[in-house]
Amino acid sequence: MTIKLIHTQGEHLSVEAGGVELLRYVYRPDPVAFESRKPYIHPLRTLAGHQVTGYRPNDHRWHKGLQMTASHLSGQNFWGGNSYIHGEGYQELPERVGSMRHDGFPVLALEDDRFTLAEDLTWVANGGQEWAREQRGITVHSVDQEAGAWALDWTIKLTNIREEPLHFGSPTTAGREMAGYTGLQWRGPRDFTGGAVFGPEGPDRAEGADAGKLMGTQGPWLAFTAERDDVDAHSTLVFAHAPENLESTAIHASHWFVRSEPIPTVAFSWAFFEEFALPPGESFTYRYRVVVADGAWDRDRVAAYLEALPW
Secondary structure: OOEEEEEEOOOEEEEEEOOEEEEEEEOOOOOOHHHOOOOEEEEEEOOOOOEOOOEOOOOOOOOEOEEOOOOEEOOEEOOOOOEEEOOOEEEOOHHHEOEEEEEEEEEEEEEOOEEEEEEEEEEEOOOOOEEEEEEEEEEEEEEEOOOOEEEEEEEEEEEEOOOOOEEEEOOOOOOOOOOOOOOEEEEOOHHHOOOEEEOOOOOOHHHOOOHHHOOOOOOOEEEEEEEOOOOOOEEEEEEEEOHHHHOOOOOOOOEEEEEOOOOOEEEEEOOOOOOEEEOOOOEEEEEEEEEEEEOOOOHHHHHHHHHOOOO
């Protein structure tokens, strides 16, 4: 299916297919510094036009669609909102909230059935010190009307430009049990609350899969499916790691941060249980895939789709 790009200069990129805006990549950050100003994708939609991201929900105003984050980074918060302090709980500490600056798009490439962007960003600590350079890649591909699905690949290469190591952690590494959120994060819309979550093993969607059983686990993919409000339909999102993310060559082991209730959210956590350090001048890379689908997919359908879509 042919993909169309609309670029509103200085604001956002819209990617369309079949008359539907599949995603809007907003690179002019929202104005509230406490929410950690950075680019994000919202809305994200299925081919049928059903929105599968939430934006600034009243429980967490800093949750914005699909976005790259770092909840605990050498004392700074690139997630947004309150910061977790062991023994004190969540505190409103605006002096800890950093931002990600859009520096340019070296690549905006559109083919008939594929769109690719490369973006340069700088991670800026509160107060203005530049801490890291990011090379980000986002690709929209495999738009398949018959399958009712399309795929989005997200790549990050992050380089430490400080003169000291960057320490990546999470609320769990800071002392809060099973709250290891950090990294690429999706926030779902309200009607995904209570949806079914399943992976390659364990309970299937039809068996009442429980997101809590997958919290803090590892695996190549995780699927989240829900029945929608307003329309007689289901939607399914599949979150998948590139193979090298789970190999020993990765800078650190990844785990799933996932909740279905009280809020629907998934993060590819790169520092769930333990911190890791990035030395000065060094880089790390991760690659992720998000499949956006109409319908209530089960394990077999997810597995077959991913197998037919190599990296």
